[in-house]
Amino acid sequence: MKDTNTLFQHGTLALLVPGLLTGTIKIADFLKHGDTGIGTGEGLDGELIILDGVAYQIDGDGNVNELGDDFTVPFGNMHFADYKPFKSVDNLDLAGMPEAVLGAKSLANAFFSIKLTGEFKTMKTRSVFKQSKPYPTLAECSDKQHVFDGENKKGTVLSYFSPQLFNGAAVGGFHSHFLADDKSQGGHILDFTGFTGKIELQVFSNLDQQLPIDNAEYMDHDFSKDDIEGAIEHAE
Amino acid sequence: MKDTNTLFQHGTLALLVPGLLTGTIKIADFLKHGDTGIGTGEGLDGELIILDGVAYQIDGDGNVNELGDDFTVPFGNMHFADYKPFKSVDNLDLAGMPEAVLGAKSLANAFFSIKLTGEFKTMKTRSVFKQSKPYPTLAECSDKQHVFDGENKKGTVLSYFSPQLFNGAAVGGFHSHFLADDKSQGGHILDFTGFTGKIELQVFSNLDQQLPIDNAEYMDHDFSKDDIEGAIEHAE
Numbered sequence: 001m002k003d004t005n006t007l008f009q010h011g012t013l014a015l016l017v018p019g020l021l022t023g024t025i026k027i028a029d030f031l032k033h034g035d036t037g038i039g040t041g042e043g044l045d046g047e048l049i050i051l052d053g054v055a056y057q058i059d060g061d062g063n064v065n066e067l068g069d070d071f072t073v074p075f076g077n078m079h080f081a082d083y084k085p086f087k088s089v090d091n092l093d094l095a096g097m098p099e100a101v102l103g104a105k106s107l108a109n110a111f112f113s114i115k116l117t118g119e120f121k122t123m124k125t126r127s128v129f130k131q132s133k134p135y136p137t138l139a140e141c142s143d144k145q146h147v148f149d150g151e152n153k154k155g156t157v158l159s160y161f162s163p164q165l166f167n168g169a170a171v172g173g174f175h176s177h178f179l180a181d182d183k184s185q186g187g188h189i190l191d192f193t194g195f196t197g198k199i200e201l202q203v204f205s206n207l208d209q210q211l212p213i214d215n216a217e218y219m220d221h222d223f224s225k226d227d228i229e230g231a232i233e234h235a236e
Numbered sequence: 237m238k239d240t241n242t243l244f245q246h247g248t249l250a251l252l253v254p255g256l257l258t259g260t261i262k263i264a265d266f267l268k269h270g271d272t273g274i275g276t277g278e279g280l281d282g283e284l285i286i287l288d289g290v291a292y293q294i295d296g297d298g299n300v301n302e303l304g305d306d307f308t309v310p311f312g313n314m315h316f317a318d319y320k321p322f323k324s325v326d327n328l329d330l331a332g333m334p335e336a337v338l339g340a341k342s343l344a345n346a347f348f349s350i351k352l353t354g355e356f357k358t359m360k361t362r363s364v365f366k367q368s369k370p371y372p373t374l375a376e377c378s379d380k381q382h383v384f385d386g387e388n389k390k391g392t393v394l395s396y397f398s399p400q401l402f403n404g405a406a407v408g409g410f411h412s413h414f415l416a417d418d419k420s421q422g423g424h425i426l427d428f429t430g431f432t433g434k435i436e437l438q439v440f441s442n443l444d445q446q447l448p449i450d451n452a453e454y455m456d457h458d459f460s461k462d463d464i465e466g467a468i469e470h471a472e
Contacts, residue, residue, distance in 0.1 A: 006444075014401050106455040110447055163447075165250050165404050165459060205450075208242075209443040211346060211399075219342040223401060 004082035007111045007160065007204040008033035011075035011212060012169045014223060016044070017231040019135035023072020024212035027055050030073055033208070036113070038158055038177040039076020041067075044141050045130035047187040048076060049158055049177045056179060058186035060129030062148045064179065074212075077160050077175075083115050083200035091121075092195040098174065101161075101199070109163050111170075111204040116157035118197010123150040125178050125187030142235040148185055155180035157189065162207075168228045169209065240318035242442040243347045243396065244269035247311035248405045251454060252280070253467040255371035259308020260448035263291050266309055269444070272349070274394055274413040275312020280377050281366035283423045284312060285394055285413045292415060294422035296365030298384045300415065310448075313396050313411075319351050319436035327357075328431040334410065337397075337435070345399050347406075347440040352393035354433010359386040361414050361423030378471040384421055391416035393425065398443075404464045405445065 010025045010033075023042030030037070030050075037050040046057040048067070055067040092100055102108055126145040136144075157178050162170035176189040212218045246261045246269075259278030266273070271289040276282065282293040284303070291303040328336055338344055362381040372380075393414050398406035412425040448454045 012401060106452075109455055109457065109459065110449045163459075165248060165464070168401050169405075203449060205446055207443075207445040207447075209445060210441055211443075213346045213439060213441050216342075219345055221345065223345065223399075228401070 002080040004080045004202070005204055006079065006206040006208050007113070008078045008208045008210065009076070009170060010073060010210045013075060013171055013232060014168045014226070014228045015218060016075055016138045017226045017228050018221060019137045020218055020221060021074050021131060021135040022215060022217060023074050024215050024218070025073050026069060027067050027071045027073065028069035030076060030078055031055065034078035034080045036081040036158065037076055037078035038160065038175065039073045041130065042072045042074060043131040043135060044128045047127045047177055048073065049179045049186060050078065051156060051158065051179060056186065058125070058127045060127055060146055062127060062146065062185065062187070064183040064186050079113065079202070079204065081202065083202045086114065086199045086201035088198050090196050093193045094189065094191050107161065107203065111163065111207050112161050113202045114159045114161070115200045116159070116195060116197060118154070118195060120153045120155070120192045121151065121194025122192060123153045123178060123185060124148070124189070124191040125185060126190055127187040137231065138235045139231050147190065148187060150180065150185040153180045153185055154182070155185070157192070166207070168232065171232070238316040240316045240438070241440055242315065242444050243349070243440040244314045244444045244446065245312070245406060246309060246446045247448060249311060249407055249468060250404045250459060250462070250464045252311055252374045253462045253464050254457060254459070255373045256454055256457060257310050257367060257371040258451060258453060259310050260451050260454070261309050262305060263303050263307045263309065264305035266312060266314055267291065270314035270316045272317040272394065273312055273314035274396065274411065275309045277366065278308045278310060279366040279368065279371060280364045283363045283413055284309065285415045285422060286314065287392060287394065287415065292422065294361070294363045296363055296382055298363060298382065298421065298423070300419040300422050315349065315438070315440065317438065319438045322350065322435045322437035324434050326432050329429045330425065330427050343397065343439065347399065347443050348397050349438045350395045350397070351436045352395070352431060352433060354390070354431060356389045356391065356428045357387065357430025358428060359389045359414060359421060360384070360425070360427040361421060362426050363423040373467065374471045375467050383426065384423060386416065386421040389416045389421055390418070391421070393428070402443070404468065407468070
């Protein structure tokens with residue numbers, strides 16, 4: 001039976017900070033934990049969004065590619081979709097999204113996902129080209145990001161919210177990716193304005209946090225020397 | 237099939253800090269997630285240790301009681317035991333335990349459990365009487381702890397290690413409870429000296445973090461005002 005109460009997370013945000021970018025789960029195995037998700041590829045090879053069981057990559061050029069089973073992921077979230085209607089909104093900007101959700105319901109201490117479907121007046125996304133070994137740090141990568149600007153885009157925003165207590169393991173607050181219905185744009189969301197459409201909500205009771213314990217680079221790394229919060233603030 | 241790769245955690249250490257001490261999982265449900273574990277009762281009603289599927293409470297007087305199915309827990313860890321031999325030690329003190337384990341193997345970035353069985357020259361444990369509503373904070377409770385000193389105690393130390401990244405959600409580092417073979421002593425370990433016996437190890441790939449999302453006090457609480465790290469340092 002599909003467990004719709006659990007958010008699966010492979011890897012942690014913190015391991016991206018020092019550049020531990022080796023893919024440690026294959027898409028085929030990642031998809032065993034859900035049909036809906038976000039993530040990045042090995043070497044930060046693009047931004048991923050998984051909708052209805054199909055895994056898409058938005059690569060450094062902004063192309064939207066369907067991913068094969070053997071593509072690997074260092075960090076990502078996945079769950080089995082069971083969204084409930086939450087609210088309809090008119091002309092919502094990204095800056096107003098937290099208040100639109102958290103102001104309506106006490107959710108700041110839970111893991112949850114929201115899905116926005118409708119039209120966005122402007123949509124600003126980013127992606128990154130695959131990096132080579134020795135991998136750069138997250139801060140170095142985000143300085144090399146490619147930004148894509150869209151107007152009047154119909155599509156889906158898939159967003160995960162993690163309680164601030166878990167910042168570093170997860171992205172504290174909202175972490176949102178986009179895919180246009182016509183596949184003309186996607187990626188990690190930097191900003192959007194003028195969203196009109198519906199917001200759906202799925203609240204999780206459990207986080208299934210998987211760590212890449214068979215990866216020696218991960219197990220041997222000394223995280224105490226990394227400025228995890230600072231790097232995350234810079235990159236997200 | 238029993239999943240021996242997953243450490244289950246109900247609640248977070250952080251919710252104890254402001255005194256969110258309502259029991260939000262029954263022992264009967266907690267035991268569905270394993271046969272081995274530690275925790276505390278509603279209102280910090282003693283220190284718990286679960287061995288071979290039996291849940292014991294060390295109450296504020298130091299008595300060891302078997303718990304019924306309806307006893308409730310605000311925070312605890314549980315897993316299905318599948319320990320592997322790790323090392324035999326002679327005359328080990330608690331202060332030397334981290335080096336004895338982490339110095340032998342790269343484990344600081346994983347969740348794992350160790351089980352020490354043998355004899356302890358001295359064993360210092362603590363427990364707390366059940367607190368009443370309005371519940372005190374964790375710092376106030378630990379000032380009221382009862383300390384028990386044992387000598388030449390045969391028994392079991394059950395310890396969970398969580399990566400520092402998860403401090404606040406879990407207890408970063410080691411979190412250890414004790415039960416004497418003859419049930420003459422138990423509780424949360426403050427110190428031990430002169431342990432001679434065997435250490436067994438079980439490493440987890442996954443943390444199944446369950447949050448009490450049906451508890452309104454938890455969901456409505458503003459954790460941003462709590463000094464979580466300071467209170468944990470004081471209490472643990």
